[in-house]
Amino acid sequence: MRSWMKLNTFRKQMFVVYTSMMLFILLTVGIYINVQVSRLLQTNAEKHMENTAVQSIANVELLMKQIDTFSSQVATNAMVQSLLQDSYNGKQASFDQLQLLQQEVRKLEAYQQGIKAIEIYTLGHESYLPISNERLDERYVQQWIELTDQAAGRLVWTSYNDKFPNSIVTMRNIRLMNQSFQHVGYLVVHVDLSLFDLSLLTDTGQEQADYMWLTDQQGHVIFTNAGDSLALPEATGAMDVVDIRNQDYFNVKRSIPLAGWELSILTPVTKATEGLALLRSTIIIFLFVSSVLFLILSYFIAERISRPILKLIRAMRGARLGGLKHIDASSQTIEIAELNNTYNQMVDSLQALIQVVYEKEILQSKTELKALQAQINPHFLFNTLEAFYWELEEKGQSELAEVIVAMSGVFRYVITKQDSDQWVTVGDELEHAERYLLIMKMRLMERFEWQIICQESLKQVPIPKLMIQPIIENAIEHGIERNLNPGRLTILVRRADEAPQLVISVIDNGPGFTSEQLHKLTHELAQDAAPVAHQQDKDKHLGMGLKNTNQRLKLYYGSSHQGLFIKSSQQETEVGFHIPAQIREEMV
Template identity: 25%
Template sequence: MPANLKYWYLGLSIRSKFQLWFLPLLLVASGSIGFFSYTTASNQVLEKVSQAQENISSQTISHLDYLAKDIHDIYNYLSLSSELHDLLSPEPTFNSAIIVNSMINRLLSTRQFFQSLLIFSDGHQTIKFNSLNNNEIISFEEYKKSRIYENTVNDVVSGAWGVEEGPLKLFIGDQRRKVFYSKVLVNPENLVKEGLLVIGMTEEDFRQSYGRAKENVEIVIVNGDGTILSDSDGKWSGSSFEQLPYYDHVPIEQVDWSNHDGEWLISHSSSEVTGWHVLVIQPRTEQLMQLNAIRWLTIGLMLLILLMNAPLSWTISRLFLQPLKKILKSMREVQAGDFSQQVDVTLRDEIGQLGNGYNIMVTRIRELIQDVYQSEISKKESELRLLQSQINPHFLYNTLNSIAWMSYREGAEKTADMIQKLSDFFRYNLSQGADIISLSKELNIVESYLYLSKIRFADKLTYSIEVAQRLSDVLVPKLILQPLVENAVVHGIEQIDEQGFVHVSVRESSGDLHIEVTDNGMGIAPDRLDKLRSAIRSEKRAAHYEDTGGFALLNLRDRLVNHFGDGAGIEIDSKRNIGTTVKMVIPFRHLESEDMRSDGRV
């Protein structure tokens, strides 16, 4: 499957590939922007909601602490009242009941949320004040059976808060749930426990004391023992904390306030005055619904991208493909043989560089073809001249041999030898049209030329040829050595009056064939020698350097490089009025021999 998919992908056009990649990139980009926008906005909303909940929680704690302190003030006021303690004593005075009754009525009338006050005592009838109704109250004995009574007795100093739950009803027949504060009443003079003071209010009024929550915001007040005193909806009052669904129904002693159900936003605060826990709760989803606009905007943007992808990617890809199509069209023309093609590219980017590079390549190919064409023409002309020079060579040999024979008959032996050497020179020079000859034949040409030159200069010239016998069969290009010897004679020996000497050496060294021609002629001037060396090192054709005066050397250099490669070369060393040495170096691995050719090894 991956191989088929790769084959299908490679067969797509650039425009199709552009659309294939362009669409996912746009979708990923827009989706990422929408995701990060939604995430950032939701974090900001949740942070603001959390701050608002913290403010609500702090305000609720403040209101409830004020309420609790007010109740503590009422208790302190009554506990310090000598009339109340007198009323609860075994022998109360006649007017203590009137004074206490007036005092309590005055206290309750000045408090907005307190509707009832009960004073239980084992030695006195229960004192009852209720601004709501005259219902019968619970007996002290029944009250002692409740958990709130147990908590009150166990904490004489602070007292206890409670709420009517189960069968516990402070006022029989009153269905309104009461939240109340219970504390032992102690005589400050003798510290005798004289009774129990209970101050209460309806849960609805208790709820109003901390203010009604906003819509979808729930406030829950939990007592220190895990009893829910009140909540903003009134549905949890009197229940246990374990019944709340927000903390996985764990007991309040084990709860981790920061670890709650993720569907809810919950802020927690606790009161240092009462020990109450205040929870402010909101559903997370409802708070994030206002961010749905970002979600729908992202979806709409992605749909818009899907609709605009085809025309947009087609337009953009056209900007890239138009110059490429020009180049492809021109390449087809070049393939058909039109090397005059040039692409008009005005861009300066990578495509423009490609177009300019293509134009340069076509121009160089055209120039190379022209050079090859001219080279082939020159080669054909040379072959034609060679063929013309080889027309009936036997006539020339036979004529020279006849002249030499007649010279011998007439006693002109020296003349006969010259004619014979000249005949040999022409015969080896032509070599039946062969371009490659053995080194021994090349040396025969050199020896014939030196012999004729020696006679010409009337014994002014002497020469020597030094070559190892095993190198005689090595094949070399024809006339590769004779031009060097001719240069030594014409430009070296001919220019001096003293005795001239030419030495030819052929040897093998370090895997190369070394050929040296040394003369004791007049040498080469330093400036001309520098030009000649520079021309030899140059890669340009020898015909361009006729002004150096070393055309034969440069032509020989070109022949060596063409035949043996860059490993072959010429070195020249000369000193004025001392002489000149020209050395040719040919890699031995490129050389053949007549034995190798006859054996079929090359």
Template identity: 30%
Template sequence: MRAFIKKYNTLHNQIFLLFSLVSVISISAVTYIGYNKFSSVYNDVVQAQLEQTSVELNSTIDAKYTQVSMIASQVSTDEDIQNAMYQMLGNPEMAGLQKQTFKRTLNSYYPYVDSILDYRFYALDGTGLFPTSQELNLIIDDASIQKALDAEGQLIWVGQDTKSYRYSYAIKVIRLMNHSYENSGFLVLKLANDFFDTRFGDRDNFIQIFDNSGRFLTGQNSSKLLFSDDGEISISGEPFYVVKSVSTRTEWTIYVAQSMVSYNQEIQKIRLFLVGIAMIGVVLGFLLSWIIASYITSPLKRLIEAMRKGPKRQLLHIEETNSSIEMYTLHHTYNQFITDIERLIEEVYEKQLHQQQAELKALQSQINPHFLYNTLNTFYWKLIDDGKDELAEYVLSMSALFKYSVSSSTTATDVVKLHEELDQIEHYLNLMKMRLDERLSWSIQCEPELKDVQIPKLILQPFIENAIIHGIEPKRTKGIININIQSNGPKRLSIIIEDNGKGIPAAMLEKLNKGTDISTGIHHIGIHNIRMRLAIHYSVNVADSLCFSSDEVRGTKVSLVLPKGEIEG
């Protein structure tokens, strides 16, 4: 498993997986939110349609009730009915004489509402007048009778027939219009409840109507009465959405039930459609993620291939791409890096070549140094035997100086301690004093803690030699050389060499400070060689600290700053 991860754990695959994950999460979130939003909107639409249907059904039922109420008003105000009720007012026994009047009059009203099965007339005391003498309180309760009296001619709904739930009664008082609207009796209507029944929508949808007393009046599924507020319910395991409304005219409660089976089927279709769209989106997201990952990583792949296909020990430049600022910067930086490496390789190669050439020249210049040492020692002891001690000391200084100079080509290191370099300068100055005598004097000042600092061998002696040969010797006045070595901060030391000899011309001084190698004869030591040795021995650019200042009257000053730490041999 670890090997598999290591093999495929590439930047391309990481970007692909990241973009794919983001696309899957985004598409899933959008699908989920869209589905919930659509379901909510669809549910609101169904609910609104159902509420609208409830309002329309309520209006229809109110219209039917108004129709019955109008028929009752027309019957109660019919002129023949008014006269008959007036004649029977206080004389119920005359009802038999008025039967033909009631029949003839009612026959003209039956066709208007065929659901009104019977019109019944009663005296104020409840005695039956037509078509039967049955007492009113046997079919109508006293509370409804009182409501009819208080309603002053308005039709009052009584409710279901106690003998059959299929029928209901309504009652109103008959008022005599030509006799100061005096109450003369009651008109009772017997109606078939299915007159108010209605259907809507699919066969699975239904309504139920309950009168103002909460008794079932009409509707479908009477075996499963709906006593529920608005919302979803389950009937025999089937989901329904119920809307409840109350008529302001009749105070009846109407329940409208909408089957949710078809609704759920539509939602399921929408769910499948959204899932299909989401799957297509995921596939497109994967494809787009792969394209984006390839577009981003292709410049990096070209960079890697360029690094892998480069010849051995050779780095290749690559073409800089403009696909993005980041990739352009990466390629440009890589090319600059290759350029810097090539330059450093060339510099190291040149340093090694110069060092090899210097070592070869040193080897070529060795002409049996032991023979020369022995010869000088023979001169020294001969001079001692002859009592020429001063001359013997000069020979000893020359022997030590020669041995110190030649040994740099035969040892494995070209680094000495500062005090060793200063000792050899002292030997050299002693030899030069033999020739210049009183015309040469010098002083060497060095802080004690700096004497063990390592420096390149013979790095100072050329400046002393140039000061004598090109500065002091051409003048006839007394020459002075001052060497001052002191700390320059915690990590550096400063070396200053001054003389009062003949100064350096301005043109030559400018070339020396620029690092140009100038030769003025066989005694001149090239400053360029000193700069090269400093560059070889120190990792930092110490050669730039070498500075010359000169005046043709007051003399020359050479300053150099070196690190105190270890240097390369």
């Protein structure tokens, strides 16, 4: 079992890859189907609740319109209009007239269900129906009366009041039809709450039934099938999910514009998403069965593909142990057959090359011997220079002896350990530069002065070997030697202001570059291009020396390094570069 955990064979890797891909596809498809079906079921639930809400609201609005029509018939009745017109003109109705008014209204009431009481008041709030001494403003809230006056003849649905526990009070102005709709009184209709019973729209006998709440402007419940033990949850108007008695419900709220009422419907989530559990179980069983089948299929596919490769490996292993021999194993697979043929051709080629390699071993031995002999030459050169030094010391030529010592140091720094010492310190480079400048001082005599400026703390920073000398050579050859006045050369090592870097620059007081030379040289350094062939030899040498240094900087510090920078005028030329200022414990 532990060996199978190591995916170190082609067969195991193919098995794992095929199985992972198939499982990923199956899992993705299963999740996608589950999400889409869940979304579809939720959409159907929303449509169901929306249809229920629309139907319920339509029923309530129909009842309200019936009440509105009925109240309009009462308000425009000829007897009601006549008595209230007399009252408006100052003539009080007699008791017999009020009796006849009551009988007339009762006839109209017989044709409308859900009416508990009808009341008629004069403009001065006196009661005509029923016949009593209780005034309109004493019986009802002043706010309701004001809303009725503002409605200007339209029916006003008031909010629930504990004084009338089983009815909803509606009011409207009575206006004269033959006198420009003059306001002459008030009509009050008490509507029975049972008229708004919406239980027929919901099957309360089911285990998972919908709950409904019909509430007025103040939030008082007009109708509900949830009973008193269940409170109306809050809703935003969207498809909310609320928890009631440890069961989730979709909660939807809709408004009834005619009265400012609101209808809230709660549908169990399990009812809206019934069938989803069965779907998920089916998907899980399908994934399990498909995964087992894909595991078996992947194993056989991996075995079929890897078996010819294993045969080839065993054949090649036997050929390695018994010498270079042809592989006789054959395969019907084109790729494996091509591998066999290629291996057999390689065996033929190797056997042909063995003789060549054997013959070259003798030549290699001779070459190594010559290389050992060549290593003696630098030591011979150093010993000869040492002999010159002691001879000059004995003859009192101390200055010339110092030049010989400097030359020996230059040769030793350049020639020895070229492969191992590719990195040195800034201090080593400055010492080598000082020995080189001492030799140049002997050649230029009084025409040449130089100085090196560098803090001791900066001398331990690593730098590639022989990075400063090519710049000094260019400065002397193309700056100092072309200057008729005494030449001055400065090697300056300082820290950069903007970054943790060192700036190493060589400054001379030569005539500097011409604008054309500086432009071409800067362009060639930026493009890593060699000097063009038609330039003069001195320009070629100048470009090649600085270009080699520029390329080495990018080789050691990366292609993003900016390389050399050149600043030149008629009085002074500065050539330098930046290197990282950190000190390495072990140089490359």
